[in-house]
Amino acid sequence: MNVRPRASGARGGSLPIVLTGHPGVGGVAEGEALVSPDGFSARYDLDLTAGTISRESHALYGQSLAARIFVCPTAKGGFATAWALLNLRERGRAPAAMLFGWANPVMVQGAVLAGIALMDRLTPDPMQVIHTGDRVRVDPKAGRVEVWPRAAERRGRPV
Amino acid sequence: MELTPEERGILAGRSGEPVRRSFEMQIAAGEFFGAGRMVPVTSAHLTGDPESMGDAGLRFVEDLCGRGARFVIPTTTNPRNVDFALYRELGQTEEIARRERRLRDLVVAMGAVPVDTCANYQTVYPPRFGEHLAWGDTGAVIYANAVAGARSNFEGGPASYAAALTGRVAAYGMHLDECRLGTHLIDVADQPRSVSDWGALGCFVGRRLTNYWLVPVFAGIEAQPSADALKQLGATLASYGSLAMFHVVGVTPEARTVNEAFGGQAPRETIDVSPGGLAGVYRSFEPEREHVDLVVFGTPHLSLFEVRDLATMLKGRTVHPRTVLLLTMSAGVKALADQFGYTRAIEASGGKMITGVCYYIMTPRELSRVHGFRTIVTDSAKLANIIAAYGYNPIFRATPECVEAAISGRSVVR
Numbered sequence: 141m142n143v144r145p146r147a148s149g150a151r152g153g154s155l156p157i158v159l160t161g162h163p164g165v166g167g168v169a170e171g172e173a174l175v176s177p178d179g180f181s182a183r184y185d186l187d188l189t190a191g192t193i194s195r196e197s198h199a200l201y202g203q204s205l206a207a208r209i210f211v212c213p214t215a216k217g218g219f220a221t222a223w224a225l226l227n228l229r230e231r232g233r234a235p236a237a238m239l240f241g242w243a244n245p246v247m248v249q250g251a252v253l254a255g256i257a258l259m260d261r262l263t264p265d266p267m268q269v270i271h272t273g274d275r276v277r278v279d280p281k282a283g284r285v286e287v288w289p290r291a292a293e294r295r296g297r298p299v
Numbered sequence: 300m301e302l303t304p305e306e307r308g309i310l311a312g313r314s315g316e317p318v319r320r321s322f323e324m325q326i327a328a329g330e331f332f333g334a335g336r337m338v339p340v341t342s343a344h345l346t347g348d349p350e351s352m353g354d355a356g357l358r359f360v361e362d363l364c365g366r367g368a369r370f371v372i373p374t375t376t377n378p379r380n381v382d383f384a385l386y387r388e389l390g391q392t393e394e395i396a397r398r399e400r401r402l403r404d405l406v407v408a409m410g411a412v413p414v415d416t417c418a419n420y421q422t423v424y425p426p427r428f429g430e431h432l433a434w435g436d437t438g439a440v441i442y443a444n445a446v447a448g449a450r451s452n453f454e455g456g457p458a459s460y461a462a463a464l465t466g467r468v469a470a471y472g473m474h475l476d477e478c479r480l481g482t483h484l485i486d487v488a489d490q491p492r493s494v495s496d497w498g499a500l501g502c503f504v505g506r507r508l509t510n511y512w513l514v515p516v517f518a519g520i521e522a523q524p525s526a527d528a529l530k531q532l533g534a535t536l537a538s539y540g541s542l543a544m545f546h547v548v549g550v551t552p553e554a555r556t557v558n559e560a561f562g563g564q565a566p567r568e569t570i571d572v573s574p575g576g577l578a579g580v581y582r583s584f585e586p587e588r589e590h591v592d593l594v595v596f597g598t599p600h601l602s603l604f605e606v607r608d609l610a611t612m613l614k615g616r617t618v619h620p621r622t623v624l625l626l627t628m629s630a631g632v633k634a635l636a637d638q639f640g641y642t643r644a645i646e647a648s649g650g651k652m653i654t655g656v657c658y659y660i661m662t663p664r665e666l667s668r669v670h671g672f673r674t675i676v677t678d679s680a681k682l683a684n685i686i687a688a689y690g691y692n693p694i695f696r697a698t699p700e701c702v703e704a705a706i707s708g709r710s711v712v713r
Contacts, residue, residue, distance in 0.1 A: 163331075165327055184538075184688050187664075214541065216509060218436070218538070219377070220351035222435075223351045223353070223356045226457075241510075242511065245455065246453045249455045249456075252327045
């Protein structure tokens, strides 16, 4: 998490890993992946003011979702998430996009209201192929996600 | 999505801009889940409180109201951030109350009935079999689906407003027969013996099945559960697992037999709840320290019978001077409790009866800051789950143990 997103053009010409699925919601988004092994709910896990994970037992405790491509196995929890994404977005604390193994209705409703890209049920499973720090480009309408692994990106660039 | 001529009219703006925009959002979320059509709903239950909505959400509702949007179906409201009569005493700010009043004025102007309860299904709107609903509270949704055989997805904040304005929802998920069928068999050998045991059972299963699209089928249960027991089972499954449906064989209406619950298919997996399983759930909540800051009953909102039982247990006893005891319920249940003397017994012990709120929606982070709350004891596994995000050390225990914790000010290690 101490690796900051690199400037655009950081892909070094390497070919991305491609994930495909049904069309998602929201527009094209690009950013650095933050992968959560645990499920996620904006009420159960998040400090809405700070935009950081505030549940002490959560694997990403203390981390910020802001501007990240958030990758997560399942959407948890209740109605608050449907408001929270707009709330986060207005204060510049929202993720750039969200990729789930399985989304639930409140997460999708929240993404639609906030205009945040969201996709689920992708092949291959994003939890298997995306790692924190990877560069990710999400194109929901096309049902396509491109991933440039962090290590490959480093190899592809002169130090 | 296939739309009726009337629905195409909505999309063309014939019902006004707020309704058109709401409908567009419903279509976008519906298409994500593969919905082919919309379905009319008979009731909407709004979920939204100023804390989770933030300024952005409040402005969204202000904009709807200001543009003349009005609800077209019976519309009710979920718990809010403050009890207007008690927020000062509890240490909540005027600012929080002011925002809550503002929101209430807006939804009432649009036509909602502000019942402010999550147990609407037990009090003001008992759902019927086969009825399509647009409810927001997850505990209310799973109860309506599983226990009544009604049909609703989780219609989160803005989606519940949209449905109240259009009178429709997209037909996917729990509105469709195939999504309601069982996926996992839960073989219950550890029999739940109290209402909180049903919450422990929901926690046990909800920790293992964490996906909206899974449906547990409980078999082997000997007891005939009360409405309050099923309320706890549903609320914990929805909270831990984000589940919206379950079956109890021989109890819930779409599960007269195991075969019916699974639609003739084989379960994907069987989960055993072996003897000791429920005790293990209670034990998984460990107190960091002995002193208890807070004891809370009422997630989901207490029924009249639960209030009566607590009044009986608290009668003639005194809550520890350094422990706060809160009971949350609807204003309707409180009015009856007043009438029958339950309120007097509870207040005489030092407990506080608060209405229209739920502890995790009552700005718990601020309350923790003001009062130094850390250790919370509750018989609601759902509350124990959610409140951990707000910096609390939650201890889930059976109801009588929670009462003893309130009296002694000390938590019990199991």
